Amino acid sequence: MKSLEELRALREKMKSQTDNRGVAGADETVIKVGMATCGIAAGARPVLDALLEEADKRHLHNVSISQTGCIGMCRLEPIVEIFKDGQKFTYVHMTAEKARKVMNDHVVNGNPCKEYLISEN
Amino acid sequence: MRELALNVLDIAENSLSAGAKNIAIALRADFERDEMEICIRDDGCGMDAKMLARVTDPFTTTRTTRKVGMGLPLFKFSAESAGGDFSVKSEKGKGTEVCARYKISHIDRMPLGDFGGVVLQLITMNPGVDFLVKVECDGKKALLDTKEFRAVLEGIPLDAPQVRSFLRDYIQENLVTIYGGRL
Numbered sequence: 001m002k003s004l005e006e007l008r009a010l011r012e013k014m015k016s017q018t019d020n021r022g023v024a025g026a027d028e029t030v031i032k033v034g035m036a037t038c039g040i041a042a043g044a045r046p047v048l049d050a051l052l053e054e055a056d057k058r059h060l061h062n063v064s065i066s067q068t069g070c071i072g073m074c075r076l077e078p079i080v081e082i083f084k085d086g087q088k089f090t091y092v093h094m095t096a097e098k099a100r101k102v103m104n105d106h107v108v109n110g111n112p113c114k115e116y117l118i119s120e121n
Numbered sequence: 122m123r124e125l126a127l128n129v130l131d132i133a134e135n136s137l138s139a140g141a142k143n144i145a146i147a148l149r150a151d152f153e154r155d156e157m158e159i160c161i162r163d164d165g166c167g168m169d170a171k172m173l174a175r176v177t178d179p180f181t182t183t184r185t186t187r188k189v190g191m192g193l194p195l196f197k198f199s200a201e202s203a204g205g206d207f208s209v210k211s212e213k214g215k216g217t218e219v220c221a222r223y224k225i226s227h228i229d230r231m232p233l234g235d236f237g238g239v240v241l242q243l244i245t246m247n248p249g250v251d252f253l254v255k256v257e258c259d260g261k262k263a264l265l266d267t268k269e270f271r272a273v274l275e276g277i278p279l280d281a282p283q284v285r286s287f288l289r290d291y292i293q294e295n296l297v298t299i300y301g302g303r304l
Contacts, residue, residue, distance in 0.1 A: 002291040007273045010287055014277055035134060036184075037192040040127050045235075045242065056282045067246050069138060070184055 028062050029107055030083040035067035038074035043095070047078045050096035054103040063107060076118065082106065090118040124234020125159060125223075128196045132161045132219050133243055135192060137250065138183075139165025139217065144243075145253040148236065150300055152259055155225050156205075157304065162218040167211045176209060196221055203230035225304070233304035237297040240265070241289050245280040258300040265296060 033039070033048045048067060055063050071079045076092035080099060083089075089112055091102055098116055106112045114120060122128055129146060136144050141163035150157040168176065175181045177197050182190025196219065197207040204224030211217040223230050244252050244267050254265040270279060270288070277284060 001294045002287065004269060004273055007270065007284075007287060007291075010283060011274055011277060014281065014283060035130070037131050037190070037195070040131050040134075041122050041191075041195075045127065045130065045238070048242065049238070052285075056285075067242075069134070 028064060029060075031063060031065045031107070032068045032081045032083075033065070034069070034071040034077055034079045034081075036070035038070060039077045039079065042077035044078040046096040047080060047094045047099045050099040051080070051103060054100055058103075058108065060107070073118075076121065085110075091116045092118045092121050122195050122199070123231065125199060125221075125231050126234035126236040126239040128192075128199060128221075129159060129161060129236065130239045130242065131192045132196060133163075136161065136163035136165050136217065137247060139163060139167070141165035141216065141250060143251050143253070145255070146240070146243075147255040147257070148233075148300075149255075149257045150225065150259070150304055152225065152303070156222060157225050158220060158222045160218060160220040162216065164216040167213045167215050167217050169213045173209065173211050176211075177207075193219070199223075199231055203227040205230075233300075236304075237289075237292045240292050240296065241285070244270075245285050245288065248278060248280070254296065256296045256299045261299050263296050263299050265292065 031051060033044055033051065035044050035048070048065070051065050055065060071081070073079065073092070078094040080091040080094050080102065081088060082091065082102070084107070089106070091098070091113070094116070098113070102113050102116065122131070133144055133146065143164045145162045147158070147160040177193050179189050179191055179194040182188065184190065193209065200207040200221035200223055204227040205222040207221045209217065209219050240252075240254050251267045252265070256263045267279065274284065279285070279288065
Protein backbone atom coordinates (compact mmCIF):
# COMPACT_ATOMS: atom_id res chain seq x y z
CA MET A 1 0.00 0.00 0.00
CA LYS A 2 1.23 3.52 -0.84
CA SER A 3 2.51 5.38 2.21
CA LEU A 4 4.11 8.68 3.20
CA GLU A 5 7.41 6.76 3.40
CA GLU A 6 7.14 6.08 -0.31
CA LEU A 7 6.39 9.76 -0.94
CA ARG A 8 9.61 10.66 0.88
CA ALA A 9 11.57 8.37 -1.44
CA LEU A 10 9.84 9.96 -4.44
CA ARG A 11 10.79 13.43 -3.18
CA GLU A 12 14.48 12.46 -2.96
CA LYS A 13 14.34 10.99 -6.45
CA MET A 14 12.70 14.14 -7.86
CA LYS A 15 15.12 16.48 -6.14
CA SER A 16 18.06 14.70 -7.73
CA GLN A 17 16.59 15.10 -11.22
CA THR A 18 17.14 18.30 -13.17
CA ASP A 19 13.90 20.16 -13.47
CA ASN A 20 13.35 21.75 -16.85
CA ARG A 21 9.89 23.05 -16.02
CA GLY A 22 11.36 26.43 -15.11
CA VAL A 23 12.23 27.21 -18.71
CA ALA A 24 8.59 27.57 -19.83
CA GLY A 25 8.58 31.38 -20.08
CA ALA A 26 6.72 33.45 -22.63
CA ASP A 27 5.67 30.64 -24.98
CA GLU A 28 3.59 29.04 -22.25
CA THR A 29 0.17 27.75 -23.26
CA VAL A 30 -2.54 28.26 -20.66
CA ILE A 31 -5.56 25.94 -20.70
CA LYS A 32 -8.65 26.53 -18.58
CA VAL A 33 -11.61 24.19 -18.12
CA GLY A 34 -14.95 25.51 -16.82
CA MET A 35 -15.72 23.60 -13.63
CA ALA A 36 -18.90 25.13 -12.18
CA THR A 37 -22.18 23.21 -11.75
CA CYS A 38 -22.97 23.61 -15.46
CA GLY A 39 -19.56 22.36 -16.59
CA ILE A 40 -19.46 19.44 -14.14
CA ALA A 41 -22.98 18.31 -15.09
CA ALA A 42 -22.11 18.48 -18.80
CA GLY A 43 -19.02 16.31 -18.32
CA ALA A 44 -16.07 18.66 -17.73
CA ARG A 45 -14.26 16.22 -15.43
CA PRO A 46 -13.42 13.61 -18.09
CA VAL A 47 -12.32 16.47 -20.37
CA LEU A 48 -9.93 17.83 -17.73
CA ASP A 49 -8.64 14.31 -17.03
CA ALA A 50 -7.97 13.76 -20.75
CA LEU A 51 -6.07 17.07 -21.05
CA LEU A 52 -3.90 16.28 -18.01
CA GLU A 53 -3.26 12.77 -19.26
CA GLU A 54 -2.16 13.98 -22.70
CA ALA A 55 0.09 16.69 -21.22
CA ASP A 56 1.64 14.09 -18.94
CA LYS A 57 2.08 11.51 -21.70
CA ARG A 58 3.78 13.98 -24.02
CA HIS A 59 5.85 15.62 -21.27
CA LEU A 60 4.55 19.07 -22.17
CA HIS A 61 6.45 21.33 -19.80
CA ASN A 62 5.22 24.65 -21.17
CA VAL A 63 1.51 23.96 -20.72
CA SER A 64 -0.42 24.98 -17.65
CA ILE A 65 -3.82 23.37 -17.14
CA SER A 66 -6.25 24.69 -14.56
CA GLN A 67 -9.94 24.88 -13.80
CA THR A 68 -12.11 27.94 -13.60
CA GLY A 69 -15.65 28.81 -12.57
CA CYS A 70 -18.66 29.44 -14.79
CA ILE A 71 -17.52 30.92 -18.10
CA GLY A 72 -21.03 32.25 -18.72
CA MET A 73 -22.34 30.16 -21.59
CA CYS A 74 -23.70 27.16 -19.71
CA ARG A 75 -25.44 25.64 -22.72
CA LEU A 76 -22.08 25.32 -24.53
CA GLU A 77 -20.33 23.46 -21.69
CA PRO A 78 -17.96 21.68 -21.32
CA ILE A 79 -15.87 24.68 -22.42
CA VAL A 80 -12.08 24.69 -22.76
CA GLU A 81 -10.25 28.00 -23.19
CA ILE A 82 -6.75 27.95 -24.64
CA PHE A 83 -4.47 30.99 -24.45
CA LYS A 84 -1.71 30.49 -26.99
CA ASP A 85 0.48 32.82 -29.08
CA GLY A 86 -1.27 35.89 -27.63
CA GLN A 87 -4.69 34.66 -28.77
CA LYS A 88 -7.64 33.12 -26.98
CA PHE A 89 -9.39 30.06 -28.41
CA THR A 90 -12.71 28.92 -26.96
CA TYR A 91 -13.62 25.29 -27.58
CA VAL A 92 -17.20 24.30 -26.81
CA HIS A 93 -19.22 21.09 -26.33
CA MET A 94 -16.00 19.27 -25.52
CA THR A 95 -15.56 15.58 -24.86
CA ALA A 96 -12.50 13.64 -23.71
CA GLU A 97 -11.97 12.53 -27.32
CA LYS A 98 -12.16 16.08 -28.72
CA ALA A 99 -9.88 17.29 -25.93
CA ARG A 100 -7.20 14.79 -26.96
CA LYS A 101 -7.44 15.96 -30.58
CA VAL A 102 -7.14 19.63 -29.54
CA MET A 103 -4.11 18.77 -27.43
CA ASN A 104 -2.42 17.00 -30.36
CA ASP A 105 -3.38 19.27 -33.24
CA HIS A 106 -3.51 22.67 -31.58
CA VAL A 107 -1.36 22.70 -28.45
CA VAL A 108 1.42 20.50 -29.82
CA ASN A 109 1.30 21.19 -33.57
CA GLY A 110 -0.19 24.68 -33.64
CA ASN A 111 -3.24 23.97 -35.84
CA PRO A 112 -6.47 25.02 -34.09
CA CYS A 113 -9.34 22.50 -34.44
CA LYS A 114 -11.67 24.96 -36.13
CA GLU A 115 -14.67 22.61 -36.10
CA TYR A 116 -14.83 22.70 -32.27
CA LEU A 117 -14.36 26.46 -31.85
CA ILE A 118 -17.23 28.57 -30.58
CA SER A 119 -17.46 30.47 -33.87
CA GLU A 120 -18.47 27.26 -35.67
CA ASN A 121 -21.17 26.27 -33.17
CA MET B 122 -25.32 15.17 -12.27
CA ARG B 123 -25.10 11.41 -12.50
CA GLU B 124 -22.72 10.75 -9.62
CA LEU B 125 -22.67 11.90 -6.02
CA ALA B 126 -18.92 12.48 -6.37
CA LEU B 127 -19.65 15.22 -8.91
CA ASN B 128 -21.87 16.93 -6.35
CA VAL B 129 -18.95 16.79 -3.90
CA LEU B 130 -16.73 18.46 -6.51
CA ASP B 131 -19.36 21.11 -7.16
CA ILE B 132 -19.92 21.96 -3.48
CA ALA B 133 -16.16 22.05 -2.88
CA GLU B 134 -15.89 24.52 -5.76
CA ASN B 135 -18.33 26.74 -3.87
CA SER B 136 -16.03 26.53 -0.84
CA LEU B 137 -13.12 27.56 -3.03
CA SER B 138 -14.96 30.58 -4.39
CA ALA B 139 -15.83 31.47 -0.78
CA GLY B 140 -12.08 31.85 -0.24
CA ALA B 141 -11.65 28.75 1.93
CA LYS B 142 -8.11 27.74 2.89
CA ASN B 143 -9.12 24.47 4.55
CA ILE B 144 -11.77 22.13 3.23
CA ALA B 145 -12.78 18.92 4.98
CA ILE B 146 -14.66 16.23 3.09
CA ALA B 147 -16.13 13.29 4.98
CA LEU B 148 -17.72 10.20 3.52
CA ARG B 149 -19.34 7.80 5.99
CA ALA B 150 -21.22 4.64 5.20
CA ASP B 151 -22.83 2.08 7.47
CA PHE B 152 -24.24 -0.88 5.58
CA GLU B 153 -25.83 -2.42 8.66
CA ARG B 154 -27.96 0.67 9.22
CA ASP B 155 -28.25 1.23 5.47
CA GLU B 156 -27.10 4.84 5.77
CA MET B 157 -24.47 6.97 4.17
CA GLU B 158 -23.47 10.57 4.70
CA ILE B 159 -21.41 13.09 2.77
CA CYS B 160 -20.22 16.29 4.49
CA ILE B 161 -18.20 19.18 3.10
CA ARG B 162 -16.96 21.76 5.63
CA ASP B 163 -14.91 24.86 4.89
CA ASP B 164 -13.44 27.92 6.56
CA GLY B 165 -14.54 30.27 3.78
CA CYS B 166 -16.50 33.52 4.08
CA GLY B 167 -19.76 31.81 5.13
CA MET B 168 -23.11 33.52 4.74
CA ASP B 169 -25.62 35.38 6.83
CA ALA B 170 -28.98 34.00 8.01
CA LYS B 171 -30.86 35.76 5.22
CA MET B 172 -28.73 34.18 2.47
CA LEU B 173 -28.75 30.81 4.28
CA ALA B 174 -32.54 30.75 4.23
CA ARG B 175 -32.62 31.13 0.45
CA VAL B 176 -29.53 29.19 -0.51
CA THR B 177 -31.22 25.99 -1.70
CA ASP B 178 -33.56 27.97 -3.93
CA PRO B 179 -32.35 27.46 -7.52
CA PHE B 180 -33.08 31.13 -8.21
CA THR B 181 -30.47 32.20 -5.67
CA THR B 182 -26.88 32.61 -6.76
CA THR B 183 -23.85 34.78 -6.07
CA ARG B 184 -22.62 34.69 -9.62
CA THR B 185 -23.33 37.52 -11.96
CA THR B 186 -23.50 35.74 -15.31
CA ARG B 187 -27.05 34.51 -14.79
CA LYS B 188 -29.79 34.25 -12.20
CA VAL B 189 -29.83 30.54 -11.41
CA GLY B 190 -27.60 28.50 -9.12
CA MET B 191 -28.19 24.76 -9.29
CA GLY B 192 -25.35 23.33 -7.18
CA LEU B 193 -26.94 23.14 -3.73
CA PRO B 194 -30.49 22.45 -5.00
CA LEU B 195 -29.23 19.44 -7.00
CA PHE B 196 -27.30 18.09 -4.02
CA LYS B 197 -30.35 18.55 -1.77
CA PHE B 198 -32.56 16.82 -4.34
CA SER B 199 -30.15 13.87 -4.57
CA ALA B 200 -30.55 13.25 -0.83
CA GLU B 201 -34.27 13.93 -0.47
CA SER B 202 -35.18 11.72 -3.41
CA ALA B 203 -33.19 8.85 -1.88
CA GLY B 204 -34.80 8.56 1.54
CA GLY B 205 -32.30 10.90 3.13
CA ASP B 206 -32.03 14.48 4.25
CA PHE B 207 -29.89 17.51 3.75
CA SER B 208 -28.57 20.38 5.84
CA VAL B 209 -26.52 23.54 5.43
CA LYS B 210 -25.02 25.33 8.41
CA SER B 211 -23.15 28.55 8.00
CA GLU B 212 -21.85 31.49 9.92
CA LYS B 213 -20.71 34.72 8.33
CA GLY B 214 -16.93 34.91 8.48
CA LYS B 215 -16.53 31.42 9.94
CA GLY B 216 -17.40 28.97 7.20
CA THR B 217 -20.02 26.62 5.91
CA GLU B 218 -20.92 22.97 6.39
CA VAL B 219 -23.05 21.06 3.89
CA CYS B 220 -24.23 17.53 4.72
CA ALA B 221 -26.33 15.08 2.75
CA ARG B 222 -27.57 11.74 4.03
CA TYR B 223 -28.84 8.81 1.99
CA LYS B 224 -30.50 5.44 2.42
CA ILE B 225 -27.88 3.26 0.69
CA SER B 226 -30.31 0.71 -0.76
CA HIS B 227 -32.85 3.30 -1.99
CA ILE B 228 -33.60 2.71 -5.65
CA ASP B 229 -33.20 6.40 -6.48
CA ARG B 230 -29.87 6.85 -4.71
CA MET B 231 -27.31 7.95 -7.26
CA PRO B 232 -24.10 5.92 -7.34
CA LEU B 233 -21.14 7.53 -5.58
CA GLY B 234 -19.12 7.46 -8.80
CA ASP B 235 -15.47 8.37 -9.11
CA PHE B 236 -14.95 9.79 -5.62
CA GLY B 237 -11.21 9.04 -5.77
CA GLY B 238 -10.87 10.96 -9.03
CA VAL B 239 -12.69 13.95 -7.57
CA VAL B 240 -10.43 13.96 -4.50
CA LEU B 241 -7.37 13.80 -6.77
CA GLN B 242 -8.66 16.69 -8.88
CA LEU B 243 -9.42 18.85 -5.84
CA ILE B 244 -6.08 18.35 -4.12
CA THR B 245 -3.92 18.74 -7.22
CA MET B 246 -5.72 21.67 -8.87
CA ASN B 247 -5.83 23.97 -5.85
CA PRO B 248 -2.28 24.75 -4.71
CA GLY B 249 -3.19 27.25 -1.98
CA VAL B 250 -5.85 25.15 -0.27
CA ASP B 251 -5.51 22.26 2.18
CA PHE B 252 -7.88 19.31 2.11
CA LEU B 253 -8.70 16.81 4.81
CA VAL B 254 -10.54 13.80 3.44
CA LYS B 255 -12.04 11.21 5.77
CA VAL B 256 -13.59 7.95 4.66
CA GLU B 257 -15.35 5.66 7.10
CA CYS B 258 -17.15 2.46 6.24
CA ASP B 259 -18.29 -0.32 8.58
CA GLY B 260 -15.70 0.51 11.22
CA LYS B 261 -12.80 0.97 8.80
CA LYS B 262 -11.33 4.45 8.61
CA ALA B 263 -8.92 6.30 6.36
CA LEU B 264 -7.63 9.84 6.37
CA LEU B 265 -5.90 11.97 3.78
CA ASP B 266 -4.37 15.28 4.84
CA THR B 267 -2.68 17.47 2.20
CA LYS B 268 -0.76 19.25 4.99
CA GLU B 269 1.07 15.95 5.62
CA PHE B 270 1.88 15.59 1.93
CA ARG B 271 3.13 19.16 1.66
CA ALA B 272 5.37 18.71 4.72
CA VAL B 273 6.95 15.64 3.13
CA LEU B 274 7.32 17.19 -0.32
CA GLU B 275 9.28 20.29 0.83
CA GLY B 276 8.10 22.60 -1.92
CA ILE B 277 7.52 20.11 -4.75
CA PRO B 278 3.97 20.87 -5.93
CA LEU B 279 1.19 18.29 -5.60
CA ASP B 280 0.46 18.60 -9.32
CA ALA B 281 3.94 17.54 -10.48
CA PRO B 282 3.21 14.56 -12.78
CA GLN B 283 5.10 12.01 -10.65
CA VAL B 284 3.47 13.23 -7.44
CA ARG B 285 0.06 13.24 -9.11
CA SER B 286 0.42 9.64 -10.19
CA PHE B 287 1.59 8.70 -6.66
CA LEU B 288 -1.47 10.44 -5.21
CA ARG B 289 -3.80 8.69 -7.65
CA ASP B 290 -2.57 5.29 -6.39
CA TYR B 291 -2.48 6.48 -2.77
CA ILE B 292 -6.14 7.54 -2.92
CA GLN B 293 -7.14 4.32 -4.66
CA GLU B 294 -5.31 2.05 -2.23
CA ASN B 295 -6.04 3.90 1.01
CA LEU B 296 -9.43 5.58 0.57
CA VAL B 297 -11.38 3.86 -2.18
CA THR B 298 -10.65 0.31 -0.94
CA ILE B 299 -12.43 1.16 2.31
CA TYR B 300 -15.84 1.09 0.61
CA GLY B 301 -14.54 -0.71 -2.48
CA GLY B 302 -17.13 -0.41 -5.23
CA ARG B 303 -20.13 -0.96 -2.98
CA LEU B 304 -21.37 2.65 -3.04
